Amino acid sequence: MRRSPLLAALVVLALPLAASADEARLAAVMQEAFANAPDDFKPRLVPDETMALCNATGNAPDRVTGDRIVEMAFASIVYPEDGVLMGDWQNGERLAQSGYGMRFTDYPPARENGGNCYACHQLTPQEVSYGTLGPSLLGYGKLHDFSDEAVKMVYERIWNPHTQLPCSMMPRFGANGVLSMDQVRDLVALLMDPDSPVNR
């Protein structure tokens, strides 16, 4: 059976309409669900361009949209002036364990945010409780030959994971100001320092 070109055209035209109706509904549901959120939490309910593009494409951006998301992700990265991308893995491990920050109960903030990496990743063999939404990062540095290239990739990944995967499910820790540059460096060390328990 031949498909009618008119029908095909109508379907193509209706797609953006359907997406925008879904987005409007999504925005309404988010506002309603977080109606009692503290005022300084509320801006987080408004998607920025990256989130809007990911929402509109169901996290499956086409090539052009994906390239735009990656470009914005790289533009968000701030590299340290001294060029040192690795800090202290011990502090990184403490941050990876900490889920403090940006929850309703954390307003106003009383201390620094954590990275909450264990909520999604396995890291050190000593820690038996971890989430599995993200891949295991056990032995990460060793697996990447502790290369400078991998160190840079991990820094960029933590700062803004959309650099490597548009519509990533991982939070944009640096780009969204969740973690400071020093904290990101400490987490890079947790993954990439040969002395870190991740690599032992």
Ligand code: HEC
């Ligand atoms: C909400 C869950 C979540 C949290 C929290 C999270 N990640 Fe991820 N991470 C993911 C997912 C899912 C992936 C797989 C690809 C993707 O979606 O980006 C990933 C991928 C990665 C990768 C790349 C792995 C590879 O295959 O090369 C690294 C490195 C990483 N995460 C580090 C971290 C660090 C460090 C933290 C804490 C600061 C962290 N992640 C917090 C979900 C998370």
